[in-house]
Structures are given as structure tokens and as C-alpha cells.
Amino acid sequence: MVINMVHIVPEIIKESVTNLVKNGERTDGRAFDEYREISLETGVIEKAEGSARVKIGNTQIVIGAKPQIGAPFSDTPNVGVLMTNTELLPMAAPNFESGPPDENSVELSRVTDRCIREGKVVDLDKLCIVPGEKVWMVFLDLHVVDYDGNLMDAAVLGSVAALMNTKLPTTKIEDDELILDYDNMIPLPINDTALMSTFAKIGGEMIIDPSLEEEEVMVARLSVGITGDGSICAMQKGGEQPLNKEEILKAVSLAKIKTAELRKLLP
Amino acid sequence: MIIIITNTNLNSGTETSGRANNRAFDELRNMKIEAGVLERADGSAYLEIGGNKVLAAVYGPRELFVRRLMQPNKAVLRCKYNMAPFSVDDRKRPGPDRRSVEISKIASEALTPAVFLEKFPRSTIDVFIEVLEAEGGTRCAGITAASVALADAGIPMRDMVVACAAGKSDGKVVLDLSEIEDKEGEADLPIAIMPRTGEITLLQMDGHLTEEEFEQALDLAINGCKIISEEQKKAIKNRYGD
Numbered sequence: 367m368v369i370n371m372v373h374i375v376p377e378i379i380k381e382s383v384t385n386l387v388k389n390g391e392r393t394d395g396r397a398f399d400e401y402r403e404i405s406l407e408t409g410v411i412e413k414a415e416g417s418a419r420v421k422i423g424n425t426q427i428v429i430g431a432k433p434q435i436g437a438p439f440s441d442t443p444n445v446g447v448l449m450t451n452t453e454l455l456p457m458a459a460p461n462f463e464s465g466p467p468d469e470n471s472v473e474l475s476r477v478t479d480r481c482i483r484e485g486k487v488v489d490l491d492k493l494c495i496v497p498g499e500k501v502w503m504v505f506l507d508l509h510v511v512d513y514d515g516n517l518m519d520a521a522v523l524g525s526v527a528a529l530m531n532t533k534l535p536t537t538k539i540e541d542d543e544l545i546l547d548y549d550n551m552i553p554l555p556i557n558d559t560a561l562m563s564t565f566a567k568i569g570g571e572m573i574i575d576p577s578l579e580e581e582e583v584m585v586a587r588l589s590v591g592i593t594g595d596g597s598i599c600a601m602q603k604g605g606e607q608p609l610n611k612e613e614i615l616k617a618v619s620l621a622k623i624k625t626a627e628l629r630k631l632l633p
Numbered sequence: 634m635i636i637i638i639t640n641t642n643l644n645s646g647t648e649t650s651g652r653a654n655n656r657a658f659d660e661l662r663n664m665k666i667e668a669g670v671l672e673r674a675d676g677s678a679y680l681e682i683g684g685n686k687v688l689a690a691v692y693g694p695r696e697l698f699v700r701r702l703m704q705p706n707k708a709v710l711r712c713k714y715n716m717a718p719f720s721v722d723d724r725k726r727p728g729p730d731r732r733s734v735e736i737s738k739i740a741s742e743a744l745t746p747a748v749f750l751e752k753f754p755r756s757t758i759d760v761f762i763e764v765l766e767a768e769g770g771t772r773c774a775g776i777t778a779a780s781v782a783l784a785d786a787g788i789p790m791r792d793m794v795v796a797c798a799a800g801k802s803d804g805k806v807v808l809d810l811s812e813i814e815d816k817e818g819e820a821d822l823p824i825a826i827m828p829r830t831g832e833i834t835l836l837q838m839d840g841h842l843t844e845e846e847f848e849q850a851l852d853l854a855i856n857g858c859k860i861i862s863e864e865q866k867k868a869i870k871n872r873y874g875d
Contacts, residue, residue, distance in 0.1 A: 410686075411686070413684075413719065413767070414766075451727060453727055455715070455763060458671075466728070507717065509719075509763070511688055511690075512674075514673065543635045543636075543637055545637045
């Protein structure tokens with residue numbers, strides 16, 4: 367999806383949002399470390415082997431996981447494959463246009479993928495069926511239908527929920543034939559529940575879960591992925607301005623607390 | 634290596650002889666429509682019918698940046714139909730294919746006659762139809778949802794276009810084909826109408842029908858449209874009151 371038309375944020379809004387933050391307030395009355403209302407449902411798409419619908423505030427993503435049999439990569443012949451793809455649908459925002467994925471869409475896919483991969487959410491070793499020949503390839507498709515800021519956290523939360531909801535048919539090999547038994551489904555092997563928290567830097571403060579209005583005003587952004595045991599598994603800085611060490615360390619320690627809270631929403 | 638798939642409930646919910654869930658020949662699948670489900674879009678609607686789950690969103694009337702499409706005396710209505718990769722049994726590759734391009738075209742032509750485009754010269758009304766799950770009849774579901782989204786966006790219209798298919802399955806002319814009935818059936822006839830006048834804004838057919846069967850199917854589909862039309866009105870009333 368191509369994001370065209372540079373969206374111009376009026377200076378007056380920039381100023382008012384920034385001044386609010388400097389006074390310890392946010393436009394929607396939240397605390398700096400407070401998420402918007404989150405809802406998470408799983409199993410919303412029957413045709414997908416795993417699915418979830420996640421809402422953070424008005425941001426909404428529908429996620430489907432579809433496993434397919436495929437060949438492994440030649441450098442990892444004993445490991446399954448996970449592919450993450452994001453569609454920033456033109457229905458999600460007035461400035462999103464249809465077309466091949468643009469840099470924002472690719473960044474979202476890759477950061478989500480990194481958090482899930484490095485967080486070892488899926489036990490890819492167990493997805494090998496015939497070494498070097500047949501493995502499960504899990505396609506994770508993120509359909510962004512409503513964009514109101516902080517896609518990253520919604521994407522990771524929904525993706526992990528969709529993967530936890532995913533069922534695979536059992537496989538067996540008989541006489542060099544691969545038999546997929548859809549009558550006996552098993553859950554996708556899940557190791558961990560890595561989740562992500564994103565902070566926006568506005569007025570020298572780091573505020574969690576930026577709304578669209580705050581994203582338009584922020585000077586920098588930091589997303590931190592944290593695994594179930596509290597270690598860091600993925601990070602991504604964005605935005606035009608730098609961050610200092612104190613800001614980063616503060617975000618990391620807060621992300622640890624906040625992802626633990628998000629984890630309670632998982633099925 | 635040969636891959637063998639064993640699955641005894643492949644046809645679960647839809648048997649081939651007789652209709653699934655004891656559906657009568659002129660009976661629609663269970664459905665629900667909800668208006669105003671998205672925050673950013675100017676208008677939106679969510680529709681479920683049978684196993685179909687469809688989202689529609691409308692932006693506009695807004696400035697048209699593609700100069701060559703601009704009409705000096707009226708707005709253009711552009712429609713994009715798209716299927717989610719997870720909406721079908723075998724993952725669909727994202728992005729447009731020939732089928733979705735065709736459906737986009739006929740959907741915008743189905744909706745156009747109902748909209749007072751002449752009120753908005755040089756602008757565009759963009760309609761996005763997103764199929765989240767497909768189970769036969771997604772184009773009709775998409776057009777029906779798109780009309781509700783247009784109404785939700787407050788776009789002035791002569792009528793709310795509504796779409797429904799009839800066809801022939803297992804030798805009988807039936808209303809609202811399911812996925813199995815469509816695949817194994819003999820004919821499919823999706824139509825869209827403006828229910829106040831009964832004028833037809835979309836008509837497609839594939840398969841084999843005699844002239845009598847065609848007339849029967851057409852009447853059946855028109856009746857189906859009228860029932861769905863009431864659901865559309867209900868969705869708008871639920872959102873905005875009477």
C-alpha cells in the first residue's frame with residue numbers, strides 16, 4: 367500500500383499536544399504509561415487455521431494464519447518457515463492507497479516478524495516434516511482495517527494471539543506419501559509469547575501507545591519487544607529526531623512491565 | 634512426493650444433496666449487517682451472510698488527484714474489491730488479480746446509478762470492499778455492504794442498491810448459492826437492484842439455464858434482494874434511529 371499525500375499537521379495542534387505533554391497530560395486524558403482500551407478475539411475467521419481481531423483504541427487489525435506445505439530454505443533444511451505480510455488497506459485511512467507494500471507496510475511486517483522470530487514464539491524446529499524436503503510454512507497475514515496510531519503493538523499482540531489459535535493437521539509418511547490428517551488437528555507449537563510496547567517521544571517525554579494524533583506530532587518512536595521471561599527480543603527506533611540513553615533505558619524498563627500486562631489478554 | 638489430504642468434514646455445514654441446514658429453495662442464509670464499524674472511514678459497514686464476512690468502507694466525496702479520471706460535471710465512483718489472503722481455503726496471494734479487477738469494475742457500475750454524482754463535480758467517492766472470509770456470493774455481499782457504507786457516509790442516493798444471487802444447483806433453481814452449491818451447481822446468476830424501482834444495476838451469469846429457468850432465477854434473486862434490502866435499512870436505523 368502506498369501512503370501518498372504528505373499529511374500536514376497544523377502547527378497549532380503540534381504545539382497544543384506538545385504543551386499538554388509538557389504539563390504531564392495527554393489529549394485523551396491518559397497517563398504517560400497507559401494503553402487505550404484493548405480488545406482481542408481469536409478464531410474470528412473459520413477458513414483460516416488461526417486468526418485474531420485486535421483493537422487498540424480505534425486501531426483495528428484482522429490477522430489470519432495459514433499453514434502450507436513447502437520446501438525449507440537450503441541453509442535451514444530442518445526448520446519450518448514463518449512469513450509475515452502486512453496490508454495497510456486503503457480503507458484504513460484516507461491517505462492509504464492500494465498498490466504494492468510501501469516502506470511503512472514493510473517496516474511493520476519486518477518488525478512484527480522480528481519480534482515473533484527472535485522471541486521464539488513459534489517452535490519452528492517442530493515444523494519440519496521431511497528434513498530438506500517438506501516443512502510447514504506458516505503465512506501470517508495482517509489486514510489493517512482501521513488506522514488510529516500504534517500499529518506495531520497491535521500487530522504483535524494480534525499475531526501472537528492468532529498463532530496461539532492456529533491448528534495444524536497431523537502429518538505422517540507412508541510409502542513415501544505425505545498424509546495430512548485434517549480430522550486430527552494439533553495446535554501450532556508455541557514456545558513463548560513475545561510482545562511489543564511502543565513509545566513516542568513528545569516534548570521530551572516518552573509516552574506509551576501513541577494515538578494517531580500523537581504519532582503525527584512525535585519526534586521519535588521506540589518499539590521494544592519483550593519475551594515471556596522479560597528479556598529483550600526486538601527493538602526498532604523510528605522518527606526524525608534522536609533519542610538519548612536515559613530515554614531508551616526508561617522505555618525498556620517500562621516495556622517490561624507493560625508487555626507483562628498485555629500478556630494477560632492472550633487466550 | 635505425493636501429498637494426500639484426509640478430511641471427513643470437508644463439506645461440513647453444506648451437504649450436496651438437498652440444501653445445507655434444511656434451507657428452502659427460496660431461503661437466504663443467516664445474515665447480519667452493521668453500519669459504522671470503522672473509525673477513520675467516512676462511512677463503513679460489516680456484513681455476514683452464511684460464511685461470508687465482508688467489510689466495506691467509503692471515503693469521499695473528496696479531491697480526485699488523478700486528473701485524467703476527473704469529470705467536470707460529476708464525481709467518479711471508484712470501487713476496489715479485495716480478498717484477504719486468509720479468506721479462502723488455500724491462501725490467496727495478496728494484491729489484485731483478474732477476478733478482483735473485474736468485480737471492482739462491475740461493483741462500481743452497480744452502485745453508480747444510485748448515487749447523485751452530479752452533486753460533486755471534479756471529485757471522487759472511493760468504495761473499498763474487503764472480503765475477510767469467503768463462502769460463495771462475496772460480490773453480492775460486498776455490493777450490499779458498500780451501499781450501507783455509502784448511506785453511512787451520508788452520500789445522497791436515489792436508493793440503496795442491494796445484491797443477491799440465484800442459480801441452479803442439483804437440478805433446482807435456488808436462491809443465494811453457498812460455496813459448495815456454486816462450485817458443484819449448474820448456474821450462478823448474481824444481480825443487484827435498486828429496490829424502489831426494481832431496476833437492475835448488475836447482472837452476470839455463468840453456467841446453463843433454460844429461458845424459463847432464467848426467469849425463475851431472476852424472480853428469485855429479485856425477491857432475495859428485497860429481503861436483504863430490509864436488513865440494510867435495519868442496519869442504518871440501528872445506527873441512526875428512525
